[in-house]
Amino acid sequence: MAAYIAKRLLAAIPVLFGLSIIVFLIMAMIPGDPATAILGSYATPENVAKLNADLGLDKSLPQQYLIWLGNILQGDFGRSYALNRPVLDEVLERFSATLILAGTALVLCSILGLLAGVVSAVRQYGLADKAITVLVLVGISTPSFWLGLLLILVFAVKIRLFPASGMYAIYGGGDLPDLLHHLFLPALTLAVVATGVIARLTRTAMLEVLRQDYIRTARAKGLTERRVIYRHAFKAALVSVIPVIGIQAGFVLGGAVYIETVFQWPGIGSMLVNAISTRDLLLVQGGVVVVAAAYVLFNLAADVVQTLLDPRLR
Amino acid sequence: MSDTAAAGSAGRMHKPRKRGRPSTLRLLFNNTLATTGLAVLVAIVLAALAAPLLPLPDPDVTAPADRLLRPLAEGHLLGTDALGRDILSRLIWGTRVSLAVGLSATLIAAFFGSLIGLVAGYAGGRVDTFLMRGVDMVMAFPYILLALAIVAALGPGLINALYAIAVINIPFFARNIRGITIGLSRREFVDAARLSGKSSAAILFGEVLPNVLPVIIITMSTTIGWMILETAGLSFLGLGAQPPQADLGSMLGDGRKILFTAPHVSIIPGLMIFALVMSINLFGDGVRDVLDPRLKSGALTRPVARTAVAQEREAEPRRHSGSVLDVVGLNTQFHIGGDIYRAVGGVDLHLKPGECLGIVGESGSGKSVTAMSLMGLVPTPPGRITAGSAWLEEEDLFSVDDERIRQLRGADVSHVFQDPLSTLHPLFTIGDQLTEAIMAHRPMRRSQADEKAEELLRLVRITNPAERLKVYPHELSGGMRQRVCIAMALANDAKVIIADEPTTALDVTVQAQILSLLDALRRESNAAILFITHDFGVVSAVCDRVAVMYAGRIVETGETEVVLARPAHPYTGKLIDCVPVLGQPGRRLDAIEGRPPVVNNLPAGCAFAARCERAEADCREGDIPLAAFGEGRAVRCLHPLKGEAADA
Numbered sequence: 001m002a003a004y005i006a007k008r009l010l011a012a013i014p015v016l017f018g019l020s021i022i023v024f025l026i027m028a029m030i031p032g033d034p035a036t037a038i039l040g041s042y043a044t045p046e047n048v049a050k051l052n053a054d055l056g057l058d059k060s061l062p063q064q065y066l067i068w069l070g071n072i073l074q075g076d077f078g079r080s081y082a083l084n085r086p087v088l089d090e091v092l093e094r095f096s097a098t099l100i101l102a103g104t105a106l107v108l109c110s111i112l113g114l115l116a117g118v119v120s121a122v123r124q125y126g127l128a129d130k131a132i133t134v135l136v137l138v139g140i141s142t143p144s145f146w147l148g149l150l151l152i153l154v155f156a157v158k159i160r161l162f163p164a165s166g167m168y169a170i171y172g173g174g175d176l177p178d179l180l181h182h183l184f185l186p187a188l189t190l191a192v193v194a195t196g197v198i199a200r201l202t203r204t205a206m207l208e209v210l211r212q213d214y215i216r217t218a219r220a221k222g223l224t225e226r227r228v229i230y231r232h233a234f235k236a237a238l239v240s241v242i243p244v245i246g247i248q249a250g251f252v253l254g255g256a257v258y259i260e261t262v263f264q265w266p267g268i269g270s271m272l273v274n275a276i277s278t279r280d281l282l283l284v285q286g287g288v289v290v291v292a293a294a295y296v297l298f299n300l301a302a303d304v305v306q307t308l309l310d311p312r313l314r
Numbered sequence: 315m316s317d318t319a320a321a322g323s324a325g326r327m328h329k330p331r332k333r334g335r336p337s338t339l340r341l342l343f344n345n346t347l348a349t350t351g352l353a354v355l356v357a358i359v360l361a362a363l364a365a366p367l368l369p370l371p372d373p374d375v376t377a378p379a380d381r382l383l384r385p386l387a388e389g390h391l392l393g394t395d396a397l398g399r400d401i402l403s404r405l406i407w408g409t410r411v412s413l414a415v416g417l418s419a420t421l422i423a424a425f426f427g428s429l430i431g432l433v434a435g436y437a438g439g440r441v442d443t444f445l446m447r448g449v450d451m452v453m454a455f456p457y458i459l460l461a462l463a464i465v466a467a468l469g470p471g472l473i474n475a476l477y478a479i480a481v482i483n484i485p486f487f488a489r490n491i492r493g494i495t496i497g498l499s500r501r502e503f504v505d506a507a508r509l510s511g512k513s514s515a516a517i518l519f520g521e522v523l524p525n526v527l528p529v530i531i532i533t534m535s536t537t538i539g540w541m542i543l544e545t546a547g548l549s550f551l552g553l554g555a556q557p558p559q560a561d562l563g564s565m566l567g568d569g570r571k572i573l574f575t576a577p578h579v580s581i582i583p584g585l586m587i588f589a590l591v592m593s594i595n596l597f598g599d600g601v602r603d604v605l606d607p608r609l610k611s612g613a614l615t616r617p618v619a620r621t622a623v624a625q626e627r628e629a630e631p632r633r634h635s636g637s638v639l640d641v642v643g644l645n646t647q648f649h650i651g652g653d654i655y656r657a658v659g660g661v662d663l664h665l666k667p668g669e670c671l672g673i674v675g676e677s678g679s680g681k682s683v684t685a686m687s688l689m690g691l692v693p694t695p696p697g698r699i700t701a702g703s704a705w706l707e708e709e710d711l712f713s714v715d716d717e718r719i720r721q722l723r724g725a726d727v728s729h730v731f732q733d734p735l736s737t738l739h740p741l742f743t744i745g746d747q748l749t750e751a752i753m754a755h756r757p758m759r760r761s762q763a764d765e766k767a768e769e770l771l772r773l774v775r776i777t778n779p780a781e782r783l784k785v786y787p788h789e790l791s792g793g794m795r796q797r798v799c800i801a802m803a804l805a806n807d808a809k810v811i812i813a814d815e816p817t818t819a820l821d822v823t824v825q826a827q828i829l830s831l832l833d834a835l836r837r838e839s840n841a842a843i844l845f846i847t848h849d850f851g852v853v854s855a856v857c858d859r860v861a862v863m864y865a866g867r868i869v870e871t872g873e874t875e876v877v878l879a880r881p882a883h884p885y886t887g888k889l890i891d892c893v894p895v896l897g898q899p900g901r902r903l904d905a906i907e908g909r910p911p912v913v914n915n916l917p918a919g920c921a922f923a924a925r926c927e928r929a930e931a932d933c934r935e936g937d938i939p940l941a942a943f944g945e946g947r948a949v950r951c952l953h954p955l956k957g958e959a960a961d962a
Contacts, residue, residue, distance in 0.1 A: 018451035022460075026467045124616045137599075141592035143543055145550050146566060146584030153577055210616045213736040216691055220731075221751040221802065222724030225619045235741050254458035258547055262570070272459075273551050276466040284466040288459055295456045311786040312740055 001307075004314065008303055012296050019292045020072070024065050027285050077286035082278045087286035091268065095290055097167055098267035101259065102252045104183055105190035109252070110245050113195045114238070117202020122229055124207065132199060139196035144255055148189040148262035155185060165264035186263040190255050194248040201244050205237035212236070239310045246302025250295050348600020354593035358586075362410040370403040374558050382576045395565075395579045396572055404560060405586055411561040412590070415476050415554075416542030422480035423541070424534050427487020432526065434488065435495025436518050446492065449485045457482060458544060465553045472545075472561065475554035479544050487533055494529050498522050528605050535598035539591040546587050562587045617693035620719055621646075621686075623712045630703040634664040638809050638842050639688075643702035646680075646687045650696045655914045657683040659866035660702070662940075665810060665842040670833075672845045672857030672874065674889060678910050680866035681846050685812050688844075689723050706810070725755040728803035732815040734795030738787035744771075744798050745783030751805045770801040774831060793824035797831070804835065811836070814846045829855050851893045854878055859946075862886045865921035866913050868940060872947035882943050882954040885922045920951070928953050 043051075052058050056067055071078070077087035120132040156164035162185045168174050169182075209215065210233050218232045219225075257269035264270065268287050275283040307313045361368070377398035385393040385401075392401040434445040452460065464478035498504060499522065507517045548554040549563030550570075557564075562583045569580025630642035646658040658680045665671050673681040686692045688704045688711055704711040706726060711719065731737040739747060748770060749763035758766075764783065771779035774797040787795055796816060803811050813832065817825040833856045836843050845857055853860050853874060861871040862883065870883040881887040888906045908925040911917060920938050923929040932952055943949040 015451070015454050018447070019454055022451055022455070023463060026463050029467055121616060137595060138592065141539065141588060141595050143546060143550075143566075143584055143587045143591070145547060146580070146587065149566075149570060149573055149577075149580055149584065153573065153581075157574060207616050211693070213731060213733065214739040217729075217731065217737045217799075217802075218739065219619060220689065220691055220723055220729040222720050222722070222754045223750065224720060224754075227754075228619070232739055232742075236739070239741065250456035251458075254456040257458055257462065258550065261551055272462055272466075273553070276462065276470065276553060281466060284463065288455075288463045291459055292455050295459075296454060299454075310741060312788050 001314075004307060005304055008300055012300055015296055016293055019296070020069055020289065021065070023285060023288050023292070024068060027281060028061060028064070072286075072289065077289070078282040080275075080280050080283040082275070082280040082283070087282050090271065090283065091286045091290050094266065094268040094271045094287070095294070097265060098253070098256050098260070098269060098291075099294075100167075100179070101183065101186055101190065101265055101267055102249075102256050104187040105194070105252050105256075106245070106249055108187060109191040109194035109198055109248060112191065113198025114202050114241065116195070116199035117241075118206055118229070118234060118237075120199065120203040121206035121210070129203075132203075136196040136199050139192045140200075142192065144189055144193060145258040145262050147192060148186065148259055151185050151189055152262070167266055186259045186265055189262075190252055190259045193255065194252055197248060197251075198241065198244060202237060202241050205240045206233055209233045209236040235309065239306060242302050242306045242309070243299075246299040249298040249302070253291055253295055253298075345600045345603065347596050348603075351593040351596025351598075351600065354589060355597055358409060358590055358593065359413065361406055362413050365406045365410050368406065370406060371400040373399060373404040373407040373560070375399065382572070382579070384576075385578055385582075392582055393576075393578055395568065396576070401579065401582055404565060405562075405583060408560050408562045408565050408583060409586055409590065411472070411555065411559070412542055412546055412563070412587070415472060415545045415561060416538055419476050419480040419483070419541045419545060420534050420538045422477075423483035423537070424487050424530055426480075427484040427533075428491045428526070428530050430484065430488040431491025431493075432495050432518055432522065435492040436499050436514070436522060438496070438499075442492070445488070449488045452482065453485045453489075455482070458547070461544065461548065462553070465548060470553040470556060472549070472555040472559060475545055475548040478548070479541050483537055483541060486537055487530070490529055490533050491526055494526050495522055498525055532602050532605055535594070535601045539594040539598065542594070543587065543591050562590075615695050617695070620690035620694070620716055621692040622694040622698045623690075624698055624700040627699065627701050627712065629710055629713060632703075632705045633662070636666060637664040637705075638667045638707060639663075639665040639844070640705040641684075641688065641702065642705070644684060644687060644699070644704065645701035646683050646692060646697060646699050648696040649698060653914045655912075656866055656916065657697075657913055658687060659913075659916075661863070661866075661868055663844075663861055663868070663871075665844060667809065667842055668836065668840040669859070670836060670843040670845055670857045672847060672853040672860040673863055674847060674850060674853055674860055675863035676848060676889075676906075676910055678913075679863040680913070681848075681863045682814050683866075684863070685814050685844055685846050688812065689727055689729070690719055691729070721755070724751055724802075724808075725806040726808060727810045727812065728806070728808040730796070730799050730803050730811060730813040730816045733819040734792060734799050735787065735819075737799060738795060740787055743784055743786055744790070748783070748798070748802055748805065751802045755806045766805075767801075770805060771798070773804060773835070774798070774801045776801075791824075792820050793827060796820060796824075796828055800828070800832065800835070804839065804841075807839065808841050810842045810844065812844045812846075815848070816845075817852060818847070818849075825852070826855075832856060849893070850878065850890050862889065865911055865916060867921070867950065868948075869922065869950045870943075870948070871940075872943075876944075876947065880955075882947070882949040882956075883922075883951045884926045884928050884955060887955055928955075 056064055059067070075088055077091065079085070080087050080090055083090055116132045116136070120129045123129045152164045155162045163169070163182050167179065167182050169178050210229075215228060215233055218228045223232070256265075256267055257272060259265065260267040260269035261273055268291060272284060272287045275281075275287065377394070380390070380394050380398040381396055383390050383394040383398075385391065387393055390400050390402065392405065395401055395404065430445050430449065434442040460482045461475075461478035464481060465474055468474035468477065504517060504521055507521045512520070545554060546561065546563030546566070549561050550567040552564070552567055555561045555564040565583035566580050566587070569576070569583065573580055632640050633642055634640045641661060641663045644658055644661040645656070648655040648657055661680070661684050663671060663673070673684060675681045683692055683697070687699055690711070692699075699712055702712070706722065709718075711722070714722075738744075742750075745764060745767055748767035749760060752758070752763045752766050753760075767783055768779045771782055776782055776794065776797055782790070782794075787798075790798065800816070816832070817828050820828060829852065832843065835841075843856070845853070847853060857874050859872065860874045860877050861868045862877075862885065863869065864885050870877065870881070870886045877886060878890060881890055885906075892906070906925060911921050911924070917923065917934065919932075919934040919936060920926070920929065923933040926933070930953065938950050938952060940948045940950045943954065
């Protein structure tokens with residue numbers, strides 16, 4: 001197993017490499033001259049040339065890439081000019097907040113999605129199945145940023161059950177209950193779409209598995225229907241749903257951009273949106289690289305879990 | 315998601331047929347949800363298209379005096395926003411923008427994605443590797459994050475947001491289309507086009523593209539909702555539409571700043587996005603269901619734990635008092651889309667303790683359904699037991715409750731199925747599956763069950779049983795797996811073992827081993843065996859008696875040697891002629907001409923008449939009974955063979 005994980009980690013390296021190329025190329029296609037953008041349109045040509053040399057922009061594209069790659073491998077993502085602090089410091093600080101939010105949402109959507117999917121499949125065409133199917137459709141069609149606003153209106157403004165924004169109370173907060181109190185609404189909002197997707201796929205996977213010969217064998221052995229469904233069928237369905245959960249990690253990390261903005265959660269998503277507005281491109285670059293790398297690792301973890309469950313993949 | 319949907323439709327795609335369309339449309343309209351979705355979508359699209367013609371105030375004219383009017387205010391049906399602009403007007407104009415952007419993004423993504431998929435799938439080799447690696451790289455990003463990076467580089471703006479959303483959706487199209495194209499490029503009509511000297515481009519766009527179009531449409535219908543949602547999202551973040559231009563997302567974003575004082579300003583555009591996306595998803599799901607046959611009409615229906623028994627079924631009394639199993643007048647039907655398939659049409663059979671009865675017939679003769687009906691293992695839907703009884707000693711298996719059936723399954727009556735790879739659970743060890751079978755009926759500690767499982771493996775002549783308990787089914791050979799299945803069937807000293815083609819999936823040499831193992835075990839344990847097979851060679855090796863089935867009924871039954879030596883029914887004769895005999899290389903191996911009749915439309919009279927050289931006029935009318943034919947024999951034939959060769 002350790003060998004397998006090592007192999008997968010090695011296989012992730014070219015992917016990370018490719019990610020870095022894409023991010024670099026996107027940033028390289030910025031129209032206009034970054035130095036002018038930073039210094040403003042009244043900068044003297046000498047200053048522009050000097051800044052270009054400082055930024056390494058007078059070199060060829062591949063050279064620039066290698067220098068940039070070498071720097072980020074040493075943890076040097078440059079300096080955010082708007083915040084005037086190292087990009088990496090800011091990104092890591094923000095990313096931990098995002099991880100709390102996205103991680104909670106991912107756990108929520110996995111549990112709820114699997115549960116709903118299994119119930120839906122077991123009660124196929126029953127009332128529960130129909131209700132879940134409709135809820136799932138509504139869930140995946142609802143703009144999460146709008147849902148967040150609605151939840152704030154209802155639960156923070158009307159009945160004042162949860163705070164409307166932030167990660168901790170400004171005065172006297174900072175402990176775990178305070179965090180959970182602030183976390184509930186945004187994590188729930190973030191989980192809705194992914195829950196729908198996972199529920200849908202779990203239902204299909206369960207229905208497919210329940211038609212398999214080995215389910216007939218389990219029944220022929222005289223196992224209780226509960227055991228047939230929750231042990232034999234569910235385990236097999238889980239194997240095909242796990243990669244989907246891995247993919248949903250990407251949607252949840254991405255969706256965090258909206259949710260963090262709506263709930264003013266101090267994560268990397270709201271940082272990115274601000275950075276884009278202030279044209280703080282190094283910060284954008286650093287944030288995107290870190291989140292994308294985290295996503296690659298998420299998928300790797302999903303792969304490993306799937307392999308643990310399915311001996312045929314070993 | 316759409317990956318699997320598309321892959322499923324790949325297998326059945328032919329050249330487009332004209333006749334397919336009306337039924338497709340009808341199917342779509344039968345789906346109420348899809349129709350509702352379409353109706354809402356059409357209403358929204360029409361309103362958006364008609365925006366310039368509608369008597370609406372200018373969406374951009376500000377009126378500070380009328381700011382933040384609530385909905386239903388005089389002259390402003392949906393109220394006004396922070397600048398006093400009419401929300402209804404802005405909503406309709408905003409919808410127009412959102413629709414246009416979403417549709418354009420979808421078209422761009424579909425165009426480039428399909429192009430990449432077509433070229434990669436058709437060219438294969440290095441081109442394929444290169445293109446798909448690039449696609450994989452794009453997919454390695456969390457969905458919206460890449461869009462943010464692109465907008466960051468290009469700068470905020472509606473067109474840039476459109477490009478960003480289109481780019482991140484290209485991979486979905488590329489992957490789906492590539493999969494289909496690979497399948498299509500190996501098809502005959504593509505080969506034919508190639509041989510006729512057409513250029514690659516002509517083949518790709520003339521032959522392959524038309525067949526790929528449905529998949530492109532499915533993928534578009536499943537992604538357009540997303541794209542509208544995501545462009546709205548970018549606008550909401552202030553990265554899409556810039557003032558004074560407004561789409562639904564930027565309206566929502568503007569409203570957010572005054573959420574607490576004037577919630578309607580943000581709720582209304584959000585509701586519109588929701589309605590739009592929901593209607594597209596409903597309609598898209600309908601389109602996908604219609605175009606993807608795998609998901610159509612109950613194809614993915616979950617079989618319940620036990621075959622349904624019709625309420626109007628009348629129990630039949632036992633006929634053979636000494637028997638362990640006595641099946642009387644069994645009828646099992648499949649109800650599929652209004653058709654009734656009479657898979658088993660009145661079967662009687664009985665088993666004495668320790669006896670082996672073979673049921674022989676071609677595929678589709680109803681022999682497996684007969685066997686699976688007994689313990690309720692025929693999938694429902696569509697299966698249904700409509701008449702008859704199955705007496706296991708003193709109990710009618712079709713009358714007892716579900717819990718009793720569960721207790722009997724694997725205990726008094728056990729099963730051995732055909733393909734041991736698919737019948738063993740791939741994710742549990744042999745030991746897990748064996749001990750589970752034991753403990754389902756005899757509660758005991760796991761360590762005890764492990765010992766018992768080891769003993770069972772030894773019983774079926776598996777060496778190193780303790781080691782084998784820890785392995786997974788895929789780590790064993792086919793013969794070994796079937797031995798494990800037999801061990802499982804023996805776990806609780808069954809009185810009856812139902813063996814459904816247990817040797818069909820195995821090599822010939824392994825077949826012989828398994829047969830002699832089964833035969834030896836039955837003599838040791840005195841279990842009766844109901845042995846389903848299509849092979850008379852196998853019957854002669856293990857069965858005491860044999861029943862030949864055709865079109866859901868028994869056509870001949872008797873002692874194995876007698877039937878083998880002097881078949882009475884012409885069909886039995888032909889089946890026996892299909893068996894090769896060692897040492898007689900010159901013997902003719904006849905395949906039986908023609909096909910068995912479809913059991914939803916059986917002819918009157920003898921079902922075999924159409925394939926029988928001996929058939930006469932009287933064979934084609936009335937019901938032909940299974941008549942006694944000497945000692946312990948019966949045959950359902952008006953002109954049975956009397957010792958002469960079958961094809962004389």
